[in-house]
Amino acid sequence: MKGILILAYKLLVKDKGKYTALLVGTTFSVFLIVQMTSSFAGILTKASATVINIGAKMWVMDPAATNSVFGSIPMPDYVLDSVRSIDGVNYAVPLYVSSALLKLQDGTYQSATVIGLDDTSLLGRPELVQGNIDDIFAENGFIAVKDEEFPKLGNPTLGTEFELNDHRGVIVGIATVATGALFGTPTLYTTYNRAIQYIPSTRFTTSYILLEPKSDSDIPRITEQVARLGYLAQTNDEFQNGIESYLIYKTGIGTNTLLMTVISFLVGLSICGQTFYTFIIENLEHFGALKAMGAKGRELVYVILFQAGFTALVGYGLGIGLATVLIAAAKLRLPEYASRVTYTNLGLAFLLVVIIASVSGYAGVRRVLKIEPFDIFRG
Incomplete structure (x- = not known):
């Protein structure tokens, strides 16, 4: 068997033109598949950025506000008191999320996402790299998130001032978060009360309620009790899954990604299938000679499959490497580029490559098994 496989390898690489064409077809297909699915994975992650960065155990929201964290519907104050009184709730705090228009020091205007944290606990606060978290309670204190959108704020430092709805704001801290935002806007953190004072809003101001159950076994009961109030309680993972499902099934993002992935697969299949079948046809005399020398049908099948x-x-490895290098290079030049290579992306690409190899190999196997040594030598 070892000798057969060595012969198969030499027979394959001897025809450099066909071998190169096979590698190019597979590599190009894998490259496109990984690029498309990685971009989609990056978009899904960034769409849930606020949920991931806050990291609350459970979220309470209006049932109509499950599509995106930026589509929150304010809830009355009594909902917070009712949630706190539910048996099994360790604690519950309000969260304010809204967009605002800032006037920077150079006179330019910049949209930003403002997140108001509970004044008492600061639940969901980001990790500071500069400044002191206690300074958020100072007059006009805001914390800027240093992510891909940070330069849009003019690369502020501690003490940088701006205006928000004719209110003075001061950067008192620079923070990092796990995931940057999707919609191209920088993020600021402040206290809940300051956020609702600075930003015009409706008479209800609680965007979400963050709660911590006493134990995981209390989650179903809390969810049921919140539902009786007419609101929705979800775990952190459930909220992220809801946002991802909305983007996949209710927007054009999922459909476009699927179409491009299918097209990439068909391109690779057509190139590899046709090239490999041509390779088999041009080497029929070699397979006929092997059969005449006593090679069995299954051994010829092993040659084709190998x-x-x-x-x-090889094409899979080259495609993954090329896609990874280009994604890394793109992120160096475009930090806001939303792309993330995951095990799911790699697994999907590998599965499609296996299908390409199987279809190509099947066409070759059928042709080789029909060959008769007599026909080869007679020719």
Whole structure:
């Protein structure tokens, strides 16, 4: 068997033109698949940025506000008191999320997302790299998130001032978060009361309620009790999944990604299938000679499968490497570029490559098994 596989390898690489065409087709297909799915994964992650960065155990919201954290519907104050009284709730605090228009020191205007944290606990506060968290309670105190959108604020430092709805704001801290925002706007953190004072809003101001259950076994009961109030309680993972489901099934993002992935797969399948079949046809005399020398049908099948599988694996590795390098290079030049390579992306690309190799190999196997040594030598 070892000798057969060595022969299969030499037979494959001897025809450099066909071998190169097979590698190019597989590599290009994998590259496109990984690029599309990685961009989609990056968009899904950034869409849930606020949920991920806050990191609350459970979220309470209006049932109509499950599509995006930026589509919150303010809740009356009594909802917070009712949630706190539910058996199994360790604590519950309000959260304010809204967009605002800032006037920077140079006179330019910049949209930003303002997150108001509970004044008492500051639940969901980001990790500071500069400044002191206690300074957020100072007059006009705001914390700026240093992510991809940070330069849009003019790269502020501690003490940088701006205007928000004719109110003076001061940067008292620079923070980092796990995930940057999707919609191209920088993020500021402040206290809940300051946020509702500075930003015009409706008479209800609680965007979400963050709560901590006493134990995981209390989650179903809390969810049921909140539902009786007419509101929705979700765990952190459930909220993220809801946002992702909305983007996948109720927007054009999921459909466009699926179409481009299918097109990439078909391109690779057509190039590799046609090239590999041509390669088999041009080497029929070699397979006929092997059969005449006593090679069994299954050994010829091993030769075909080895050639298809070897080409697919090499092309898969080259495609992954090329996609990873280009994504890394794009992020160096465009920090806000939303792309993230995940195990799911890699697994999907590998599965599609296996299908490409299987279809290509199947066409070759059928042709080789029909060959008769007599026909080869007679020709």
